[in-house]
Amino acid sequence: MQGTRSIRLQNKKEDAIKLADFLHSCATTYKIPDSAYNDLRLVLEEVFINIASYAYDKDDIQMISVDLNDIDDGINITFTDTGVAFDPLSYTYDDMESADHSEGGMGIHIIRSLTDHQHYHRAGQSNVFTVTKHYTKHNKE
Amino acid sequence: MSLDIVITPEANNGKRISIAGSLDSNTAPQLQQSIDNEISDSVTATIIDFNGLDFLSSAGLRVIFKAKKLMDGNGGKFLLVNLQPQIKKVFEIIKALDGMNVFKDQEEMDEYLAAMQDKVKEGE
Numbered sequence: 205m206q207g208t209r210s211i212r213l214q215n216k217k218e219d220a221i222k223l224a225d226f227l228h229s230c231a232t233t234y235k236i237p238d239s240a241y242n243d244l245r246l247v248l249e250e251v252f253i254n255i256a257s258y259a260y261d262k263d264d265i266q267m268i269s270v271d272l273n274d275i276d277d278g279i280n281i282t283f284t285d286t287g288v289a290f291d292p293l294s295y296t297y298d299d300m301e302s303a304d305h306s307e308g309g310m311g312i313h314i315i316r317s318l319t320d321h322q323h324y325h326r327a328g329q330s331n332v333f334t335v336t337k338h339y340t341k342h343n344k345e
Numbered sequence: 346m347s348l349d350i351v352i353t354p355e356a357n358n359g360k361r362i363s364i365a366g367s368l369d370s371n372t373a374p375q376l377q378q379s380i381d382n383e384i385s386d387s388v389t390a391t392i393i394d395f396n397g398l399d400f401l402s403s404a405g406l407r408v409i410f411k412a413k414k415l416m417d418g419n420g421g422k423f424l425l426v427n428l429q430p431q432i433k434k435v436f437e438i439i440k441a442l443d444g445m446n447v448f449k450d451q452e453e454m455d456e457y458l459a460a461m462q463d464k465v466k467e468g469e
Contacts, residue, residue: 217370221346242400242431249402253370301440306410310403310439317438 206233206274213268215256215285223248223270234274235341243318244279247335250311251283251292259287259331278320278338285331291324292333346400348372350379356458359390359422365397368405377408384412389421392454396427401435413445422446422461426454 211226213219227248231241252268260266266286273280292312300313316322321336346367353361360383368376384391391412409425416423426448428436436442448454 220370224346245400246402246435249369253402253404301443303439304410305439305441306407306414310406314403314435314438 205276208271208273210269210271213252213270215260215264215266215268215287217253217256219256219268220249220252223252226270227272230272234272234279235343236279237339237342240278240337240339244281244337247315247318247337248281250315251281251333251335254292254311255283255285255287255331255333258290259285275336277340278336280334280336282332282334284333286329287331289326290331291326293322293324346371348375349397350376352379352383355390355392357389358387359392360384360388361392361394363394363396367400368398368408369400369402370404373402373404373408376405377411380408380412380415384415386419388416388419390424391416391421392424392426394426395429395432398432399429401432403439406435406439406441410441424448424454424457426451 209226209230211223213222224245227241227245230236236244248270252270255268259268269282269284271282271284273282292315295309295312300310303309315335319335319337323334325332346369348368349365351363353363355361362376362379362383364376366372393409393412413423424446427450428447433442433447436445436447446457448457
């Protein structure tokens with residue numbers, strides 16, 4: 205296993221690009237297969253944009269940490285921010301089929317669908333949100 | 346990770362919006378701008394051509410569904426074509442494919458449009 209790699213980002217949506225680049229830079233070392241990589245790229249975007257959009261006041265520039273932790277059968281990704289307490293798992297559409305998709309609310313549904321486990325807790329002044337995705341690591345060098 | 350948008354006219358005052366690259370929270374406003382500029386009440390059909398799009402997030406989906414709402418309100422058609430597997434998967438996750446006109450390629454869409462035109466002629 206390759207341990208943990210971390211990046212610190214500002215709560216600006218432009219930093220989603222840095223996060224995608226970061227995942228890309230880890231993909232080979234972490235032996236992430238293509239299908240899981242595509243899913244993780246989307247999950248990272250959805251979680252990050254959610255935090256960047258809602259955790260802080262508009263002009264309050266703060267840091268968001270993202271840790272990628274290589275595990276035996278996949279990856280754990282932890283997002284930590286010091287914004288307003290918010291459990292993203294508390295918010296979901298009961299019925300996605302009849303939802304008005306032009307109104308949003310799809311992000312958390314995508315996150316739940318593309319990861320195997322999600323966990324939120326408030327640690328002191330921080331929101332800590334972790335997702336786990338299982339996959340078989342590829343053997344490409 | 347940029348988005349390329351090309352707008353081309355289609356038959357009977359339709360518009361094709363071809364998107365390539367990444368439709369995400371940073372690029373979605375560009376597509377919204379194009380739709381605002383191009384999709385007027387007189388447009389009878391809007392085709393979103395996904396050929397070349399390799400990433401789609403919920404911010405991009407919102408723009409697509411707003412455009413659909415606009416076309417539904419105008420009584421126009423809204424068609425999606427050339428969805429790559431990873432793009433189609435996102436639509437499937439949010440259970441949004443029912444009630445949408447989605448075509449795997451140009452040929453399938455042409456068949457649909459020809460059948461629709463035949464129906465219109467029969468009604469004349």
